[in-house]
Amino acid sequence: MRRAGNFLRGMFDGIFKKSKDVKQAEAEKPKTEWNIPVKSGDSFIQPEAFVRSGQVFVATQAVRARKGLKYVVIGVVVLGIGFAVWQWWNSMASADRTELRIEGPSAVRIGERISFKAIITNKQKKQDLRDVSLTFRADSGTEFTDTKTLALYQKYLGALSPMAQQEEEVRAVFWGKQGEERTIEVVARYRIGENINRFEKSQTIKVVISDPAVQLVVSLPQQVITDQEFRSSVEYRKLTTNDWTGARLELGQPEGFSMVRSDPELKTIGKFVWPWEILEPQENSKVVFDGTIASSEGQAKEFTARFFVTVRNTDVLVSEVTEELSIISNPLALTITVSDDPNYAPLPGSIVTYRINFKNNYDIALKDVVIQADATDSWLELDSLKVQNDGFYSSRDKHIVWNGGTTPQLLVLNPRESGTVAFMVKLKDGYPQNATQQVVVARAIMSAQNKPKDVGTSIQTEATLETKIQGKLIVTPKVVFRDDPQTGFINTGTVPLRINQATQYSMYLTVQAVANPFENISFKTILPANITFDGKIKGDESSMKGFLYNPRTGEMSWLIDRLDAYAAKTIVLQLTAIPSSDQIGKLITIIDDMATTAIDAFTRSSVEVPGKKISSDLPDDDTIDANTGRVTP
Structure with a gap:
């Protein structure tokens, strides 16, 4: 009511002040005087008369204005009173005297079913609460026992009489770590009497998990x-x-x-x-x-x-x-070497020596040390096995063993002490059929019986060495007189050879990679003084691309960038021999010593393939022998 009275008092003061200001403004308004006559009918009215007439008009208009203002004031007053009454009624109607409280424990044990009471009290003396409902919302670690799959639980209570209360019990289970807080939010919603507005009160159930689960x-x-x-x-x-x-x-x-x-x-x-x-x-x-x-x-x-x-x-x-x-760090150090070369790449049939180097890196002595070498790799020819340092070979599991019984040094391996055991074995002679990029694997295990009590693993170390088997590059030169024109050339000349007369030969040169690919293959030879290259060559385009001949020096070379495992390349050259008189009765050299170098693309080792000279008796031509290959006059 005080707010409504203040509003009306302010409104009336404003209206009356405005009316007084209007009257004062009318009184102070200057009168208008006219100096021209104004015609009225057939005669003119003097200015004084006009002024008097104007004053009457002005006075009449002022009276009318005051009456209109009076009605406006009355209307505003009525509206203001109505607004004040409405404000007072709404204020009285919305005064919320509802109470919501929660009863229950503040500490709970995990997983136990706990009951709480939500009590809503209507403290209105004359008005009831209508459409009363309670909503319970659980956090992620809380579940209601009656609706375990839902985080929201609702209960409709209906009406609540003045000065009455109603309670609702909710049962829940709380999960989490010890000391963690869990919550359930409780919200009461209702209307007061005839008021269409809905009100709400909220409380939060807060509990702490008291014990570990x-x-x-x-x-x-x-x-x-x-x-x-x-x-x-x-x-x-x-x-x-x-x-x-x-x-x-x-x-x-x-x-x-x-x-x-x-x-x-x-x-x-x-x-x-x-x-x-x-x-x-x-x-x-x-x-x-x-x-x-x-x-x-x-x-x-x-x-x-x-x-x-x-x-x-x-x-x-x-x-x-x-x-x-x-x-x-492992107190045991163990390494394996083969033939004392870290880059060693043996060929099939090689005899290799494996050395197993060991050391005690611990500050205490290690007792009853045992070293085992695995000899199960299929590349090893075990019939050729020779064990050194008093080790023994078990044919049952294909292991070589050194221990304190055979090698006294292993009974007690003092701090920082080191040693070596070894064995020799031959590798098999050939590659497995169509096998590529082969390796031979050697493994060794070293263990000790005693260890510090705070070490949870056994005192053991392992070493593995994979040795790549080198591939094989095969270079096959062949010289013939009588040739197949489909693959080579039709050669002319005399057989046996005659001095100062030309005889032609076909030279076949084949390079083949076995087991591993090869790169940067380079074949070189120098033709003897009485042998020339006629410039005729056969082969696929890529093969002929790398062929070079220097007629001034007689040097002949063939370069191949890469040759995959089990691939081969062949070129055919036509050569001409013109024997001299000092060669009568002798075999002449058609192709001098040859040399081929390459890089094994798998092992990265350098490979050299020597080639022996080929004489005019032509070992690859059945129609020529040591007699028909000699020079005649």
Whole structure:
């Protein structure tokens, strides 16, 4: 009412002030005087008379204006009173005297069913509450026991009489870690009496999870050696007395960790997760797992065990424990060399010597050291095996073993002490059929019986050496007199050779790669003084492209950029021989010594293939022999 009275008082003051200002303005308005006569009928009215007439007109208009203003004032007053009454009525009608309060515990245990009361009280003395409803909204870690799949629970209460109250009980289960807060928002909605507007009051149920749900213990070794298998476990004990559904244990593994096996087995491929459809009260169990870590020494690696329950298809974390282990360097050093050359690439049939070099890098002496060499590779001719340093060969598993019983140095390997054991073996003579890029693999394992107690892996190290088998480049030169014109040339001349007379020959040159591809193949030879190249050549375009001949020096070369394994290239040249008198009765040289070099594209080793000279007796031509190949007068 005070606000309405202030509004009316201000409105009347404004209106009366405006009326007084209008009157004062009319009184101060200057009168208009006219100096020209105004005609009225047949006579003129003098200016004085006109002025008097104008004053009467002005006075009449002022009276009318004041009457109109009076009606306006009355209308505004009536509207103002009505507005004030409406404001007062609305204020009285909307005065909300409704109370909403919550009764229940402030601390709960995980997984237990807890009851809360939402009490709504109508403190209006004369008006009732209508369309009363309560809405309960749970957070992600809370579920209602009556509607577990829904986060929203609603209850319609209807009407509530003046000075009456009504309560609604809600039961919920809370999930989360110890000390975590969970909430349920409670909202009451209603109308007051005949008022069409809806009102609402809200409260929040806040509870804290008081006790741990699961006791997790992660057992890791303090130290492990990279790539060495170690055993760990996660033990859990459920501390509550109720059943859980949809629980699971998850292991967060560090980078470089690989699971080898676990008990119980993993149920999810690609993740380290062990689920349970039902977890019994006070259940106690253990997950044991074996694995390896590939990492640099000196790094710390963390393992985190997490226990989850599922609430409305959402994972809620209820317990979490993190432990770490350290990566240490392997106290044992082991290397393998073959024939004392790190770039050695043997040919089939080679006899190779493997040396196994070992060392104790630890600050303590290692006892009962054992070294095993794997001799199972199919390239090894085990009948030729010769074991050195008092090792012995087991034909049953094809392993060579050195231990303290045969090699006294291995009984106690002192700190920083090193040594070597070795064996010799012949490689098989030929390549497997159509096999390419072959390797022979040698493996050795070294282990010790004793270890520091804080090291979780066995004291063991391995070494592997892959030795690439060199491919073979075959260069085949052939010279004939009688030739097949389809592949070579029609040669003319005399057989036997006659001095100062020309005789033509066909020279076939074939290069073939076996087992490995070859690159930068270069064939070279120098023709003797009485042998010339006629300029005739046959072969595919790519083959002939790399052929060069210098007539001044007689040098002949053939370059091939690359030749794949088991591929071959051939060119055919026509040569002319003109014997001299000092060669009578002798065999002359058609092709002098040859040399071919190349790079094995697999082993990257350089290859040299020598070639012997070819004389006029033509070993590849059946029609020529040592007699018919000699020079005659």
